[in-house]
Amino acid sequence: MRTINVGLIGAGFMGKAHSLAYAAMPMFFWPAPAVPHRKIICDVTEEAAAEGAQRYGFDESTADWKRVVEHPDVEVVDIATPNHMHAEIARAAAAAGKHIICEKPLARTAEEARTMYEAVRDAGVVHMVAFNYRRTPAVALAKRYIDEGAIGELISFRGTYLQDWSADPESPLSAGGADQLGTGRSAGDAPRGPVDVDDEMITMLRFSNGAIGSLEATRNGHGRNNFLTFELHGTEGSIVFNYERRDELQVCFASDGADRKGFRTVYTGAPHPYGEALWPIPALGIGYGETKIIECHDLFQAIVGQEAVSPDFGDGYQIARISDAILESSATESWVSVPPLETTPGRG
Structure with a gap:
């Protein structure tokens, strides 16, 4: 090998x-x-x-x-x-x-x-x-549903990235040692100083197919840790993902009967993207490290196979x-x- x-x-x-x-x-x-x-x-x-x-x-x-x-x-x-x-x-x-x-x-x-x-x-x-x-299995599964047309033509998108790990004015600058991110006042002698980047943003989006959307981000969302989410609505259903619950994908399909319509939870596991290489039981749990492992695999696969990545x-x-x-x-x-x-x- x-x-x-x-x-x-x-x-x-x-x-x-x-x-x-x-x-x-x-x-x-x-x-x-x-x-x-x-x-x-x-x-x-x-x-x-x-x-x-x-x-x-x-x-x-x-x-x-x-x-x-x-x-x-x-x-x-x-x-x-x-x-x-x-x-x-x-x-x-x-x-x-x-x-x-x-x-x-x-x-x-x-x-x-x-x-x-x-x-x-x-x-x-x-x-x-x-x-x-992007290599979180639930995110890859959402992309599969979209590509298959499971939620029809996309109508709207909402994305958020809400955090509170730098809301404390006494927290260190990120350039002061990345291992200290999110540690707040406990970061010891790590450097501190005025923040010179945007702490709050929201923007509206229009897509080429006519869909609309929004993006919102904050570092001052007390109670939000790594609240990285997206919500998609289409003509045939909806998809919701929240990275803080990264083994779950919320889906709703317009074809569901009126007596059972609503969001259901799909717990990712072996039948889903990358599942055969991860853990055998759905909802057993993956972390940040597994997404990096998948990323590494895809990079090396591209190098060996001389493929696009x-x-x-x-x-x-x-x-x-x-x-x-x-x-x-x-x-x-x-x-x-x-x-x-x-x-x-x-x-x-």
Whole structure:
């Protein structure tokens, strides 16, 4: 079985999640498309990198991310750094012919994302953005229902991401150590300072098929931990998902008899997406780590099979365009159109 060497840049919270996935993926998906080998890890200092190597099981460590990109044995560069570093590292990794997985968001702006997308497209490497929530089995099941036409033509969409883990003004800045996210005042000497990003947002959406929608996010929703939800209504039914109850999908079908119409709960398990590789009993429970394991499998499957993978840098670029359009819409108090992006999915 083929072994693929990984170079990880960033040894914080996401580095931990990715390292877990590299170790566990063959245990869940067997035979694995390839066995990940944790070759080299990079962090901000030599000491932190060495600690990361010991903690996460990497052979080598460095404080210079260019060593990872230029390492002759590394096939996959994993970018788990703060957002402002993504573009430079991704462009360099693409130029070196490495396959790339980059944490979300792909970039800070659409222009930055464009340079990253063009770099991987021109290099012909496999490229993935780590939107791992998409690989929650209940989310994949919702997509299956939509694609099958189970809820008919989509009419409306509502998405929320409500949290309270940074509502406390004494909580640390996220740049002060990602392992401290959500710990509030207990984060000790982690740095604190004025917040310079949006804490509250809501936007209206119009889709090309005529559907309407909304997106809402807050970091000040006391009582909401990771309330990442979507609700879809179609001509033939509705779907509701809440990540805080990630093993469940709420569905209602218009074809149900009047005496039994209402939402039912589907508990994901073996019959559902990714179920054969996870746990054998529905509602036995999956966590954040399993979504990263699935993500790792799909990336390595794409590399070995020379296939497209989704979501890729083209998807990340389009999302950055949408994000920029939301900011423009807020500033101009007007609708802003985002045309479709013509891309070659997943591999250059």
